Amino acid sequence: MFAGACSTKKDAFLNRNFHALTTKYNVLYNGKTAFDEGRLNIVEAYEDNFWDILPIERLQVSEEILFPNRQPKNKNFELAEEKATKAIQKHSMNIAGNEKNPQMDEAFLLLGKARYFDQRFVPAQEAFNYILYKYPQSDKIAEAKIWREKTNIRLENEQIAIKNLERLLKQNELNRQDYVDANAFLGQAYIKLNKIDTATAYLKEAAFTTKNHYDKSRYLFILGQLYENQQQLDSADMAFREILRMKRKAPRMYWAHAQIKLAEHFDYAKGNDVENLKALTKLEENREARPYLDKIFYRIAEFHRQHDSLSLAEKYYNKSLQEETPDKYLKVLDYQMLGNFRFDQAEYLQAGLYFDSTLVNMDQKTLAYFRMKRKRDNLEDVIKFEASAQVNDSILNLTSLSEDDRxxxxxxxxxxxxxxxxxxxxxxxxxxxxxxxxxxxxxxxxxxxxxxxxxxxxxxxxxxxxxxxxxxxxxxxxNLSDNWRWKDRGAFxxxxxxxxxxxxxxxxxxxxxxxxxxxxYTDKIPTDPHVIDSIGKTRNEAYYQLGLIYKERFKAYPVAADRLEILLTNEPEQKYVVPAKYNLYQIYREINPAKAEDIRKDILVNHPDSRFAEILKNPNAVLSANADSPESVYNKLYEFYKNQDFVSLETRLNKASLNYIGDDMVPKFQLLKARTLARLDGLEAYQKSLENLSVDYPNSPEGKEAAQLLTKGFGDIPKNEFAFDTIQATWKTLIPFKLGDSLLLKKQKEIILKAIDTLRYDYLFVTEDVYDRNTQFLVIHGFNRPTAAQGFTELLQVNKDFKLRLQNPIYIQSKHYEVIQIYKNLEAYLREFDKLLFTAKN
Structure with a gap:
C-alpha cells in the first residue's frame, strides 16, 4: 500500500494525501523555515534612511548587474528555492493536464518569493505568473498577484503594477492581509512615480486596516513623511502621534523617530519652548532611545540654535558626532553647522576642517556636493587673505612702535x-x-x-x-607639616x-x-621704507579682496563692510579708494540705507570724474565708450579672440581685470578669459575657469551663466573617443607649425591656395587654427576620404609648380578634429590612427 501511495501518476485518495502531506509538512516546511530566516536577516540588516521617504519593504537592492541564471547569494534563499524545486519535481501530480496535489501552488509561491528576495526578479516573476496561469482556482491567487506586482515595481514597471493592483482591489474579495498589502504596494508604486497625493490615500488605507503592529507603525511613519512632503505638517504630526499612541506595541525605531519628527516640526514662533525641550530631554534620558541618540542630540542642537544659544547648540552637535553615527547625512548636517559656527566667528581654518569632513560624507555626484566644495574652495581664499592681513597688520604695527615699546x-x-x-x-x-x-x-x-x-x-x-x-x-x-592641606603651605x-x-x-x-x-625678534622688524611700503600694499590688497569675497560669495555684508572700512582707514593706493567706496555703497544699500547715501555723496563730491560717479548719476544710461572705458577695452580684446591671438589675449585680460577691479565689466573679462583658456588648454581648464567665475561673481549675468553651464554639464560636446566612420565622413589635413611662426605659415598657405585654384579643387578651403600654447595648424578642409587627403598632400610635395616641404601632415575626420580641440589629446588620436592604418594594411 505504501509503495502504491508513492506514485505521482495515480489519481487516488491515498496518493493525493500522501504527496500533499509530505509536501506541506516536510519539504515545504523546511523551505519556509529557511525562507523566514533569510527574510529576517535581510530585514534586520537593512539600514533605513529616515531623512527620505521610507520604502514599504525593507530590502536593499544591489546596484550590480544581476543575470537571471546566476546562483543565489543567500544560503537561506538557496535552500528555500531548493526545497520548493524538490517539492515540484518529486511531488507534483500532473494527471491529464490537471494538478492533483493541492500544495503545488504553495511550492511555486515559495519559489517566487525566494528568488524575489535573492533579487532575481525576472525568474521570480516567472514563478508567480505560472501560478496565475496553472492554478487560477488557488486560494493563493490574490497573494500571487500581489507578489507579481511587487516584482513589477522592482523592475520599474510601475504603471503595469498600478493597473493590476487597482483591478485586484475592485474585482476580488480579499482577506485582510492581502487587502493591506495591495494598498501598501499601490502606494509604493505611486511614490516611485512621484504622485504623492495618490500614494497618501492608499497608505492611509493600509495603515488603518492592518492588525500587524510592525506594519502599522511603518505605514504610519511613511504616511507622516508623505504629508510632510506635501507641506501638510498638521496631518503629518497626527500620523506620528498615532505611532506614539500605540505605546509598547510600536517598535522602538519608529516610536523614537516619530518623536524626533514632532520636534522637527515644532513651531518656534507659536509653540511652547519649555514643553518641547522637556520632551527632547526626556527622550534623551530614555534608555530605549539610546540607539538614536545621534539624531536626538542633533534635534536638541537645532532647538538651541533656533534660540541663539550657540554654545549649547555646538555642544550637542558635537555630542551627535561622538555617538559615532553611521548616518552620513546626519554627519553632513553636524559638520556643516559646526563649520558655519566657526566661519561666523572668523575661525576660518577650523571652518575649513569642518567643511572638509562635510565633503567626505557627501555623495560626490550631487549638486549639494558641488556647492559645498565651492564654498570650501572659497574659504581657501578667505584663509589666505585673512592670514595675510593679520600678519602684515602686526608687522606694520611693530614698525610704528618706539624701541622701548618693542x-x-x-x-x-x-x-x-x-x-x-x-x-x-x-x-x-x-x-x-x-x-x-x-x-x-x-x-x-x-x-x-x-x-x-x-x-x-x-x-x-x-x-x-x-x-x-x-x-x-x-x-x-x-611638605610634612601641620595644616598641610592649606594652599599657602605649598609643596616641598x-x-x-x-x-x-x-x-x-x-x-x-x-x-x-x-x-x-x-x-x-627686534632684528626681524623691517626698517627699509620700500619693504614697509610693499607690506602695506600687500595688506591693502588682502583687505580689498576680503571685502569682495564676503560681499559677493558669502553675502556677509557686515563683515565685508568692516574689511573695506579698514582698508580705507589704511590710506590705500588710489586704485582701491573709489572701488572700495562704491562696494561699500552697494553693501550699505542692503543693511544701512542712510550710510549708503552718505557714501554716494562722498563719491560724487570727491571723485566726480570717476566711472563710478557716472554710474551713480545715471545708473540706467549707457556710458560713452571712450578709449579708456572698460567697454572699449573689452571690444578691442574681443578682436584678439576672433583673431586667435589667445596667448597675448590671456595676458591682456589679466591686466584689464586688475585695472578695472570692482567694475561690472570684470565678469565679462573673466568669461572671455575662460573661453580663451578653453582654446589654449582644453575642457578641464575651461571648467575650472567657469567655477572661479561662478564663485567670484555669483550675482552677475556671467557668473549665473557659468553656474548654469556647470550645473547642466556639457552634454552637447562630443565624447573623448575616436570611432572611425567608413561612410559619409569628411576629412581634413592638418599641417602643424610652432605658434608664432607666422611667416612660414602664411607662405605655405599662399602656395596651397594657389594649388587649389590651379587644380580647380573648388570644394577645398584653408583655415588657420590655434591648437595649444605651442602649436597652430594650417587646416585643409573638404576631403571625403583619407586617401584623397593623402593624395593632395603628395601632390603639393612632388608637383614642380608647388614643391612644398610639409612637416608631418596629419589626416583626421572632422568630428575627431573637434575632439582634439576640446580635449587637447592629439597624441591619443595619432595612436588610434596608427592602429587604423595597421589594420587596413593587414
Missing part, C-alpha cells in the same frame, strides 16, 4: 615662554615620580607580595605604594637642583637660546 612686548613674550618651559619641566618631573611609584607597585613579585601581606594596611607594601601614588596625583608634593622642593633652579629662575643656562633674547 622691547617691552617681546620681553613679555619671552617671559611667557620661560614660564611655559618651567611648567612643562615640573609636570614632567611629577609624572616621572608617579611612574616610579607605579613601577615599584607593579614590580613586586608574588612571593614578596605574600610576605608583605597583612590584615593591617600599613604593613602591606603593595597597598602603601598604591596609596602614595594616589596621594601624589591628588595633592602633589606636599624637588631634589633635582636643575629643576629647582629653573623653577626659581636661578638657572639661566636653560634659557640661553636665541628665542629668549629680545634682539632675536
Amino acid at each position: 622691547k617691552e612686548i617681546f620681553q613679555s613674550l619671552i617671559d611667557s615662554l620661560k614660564a611655559k618651559v618651567i611648567a612643562e619641566q615640573k609636570a614632567a618631573k611629577e609624572s616621572e615620580n608617579i611612574a616610579l611609584d607605579r613601577e615599584s607597585f607593579l614590580g613586586l613579585d608574588n612571593q614578596n607580595r605574600q610576605a608583605a601581606s597583612s590584615s593591617f594596611q600599613f604593613y602591606d607594601q603593595t597597598v602603601m605604594a598604591q596609596q602614595r601614588m594616589d596621594f601624589r596625583v591628588k595633592w602633589g608634593n606636599r 622642593q624637588p631634589q633635582d637642583k636643575n629643576l629647582q633652579a629653573s623653577q626659581t629662575g636661578e638657572n639661566e643656562n636653560n634659557f640661553s637660546g636665541e628665542i629668549y633674547q629680545v634682539s632675536y
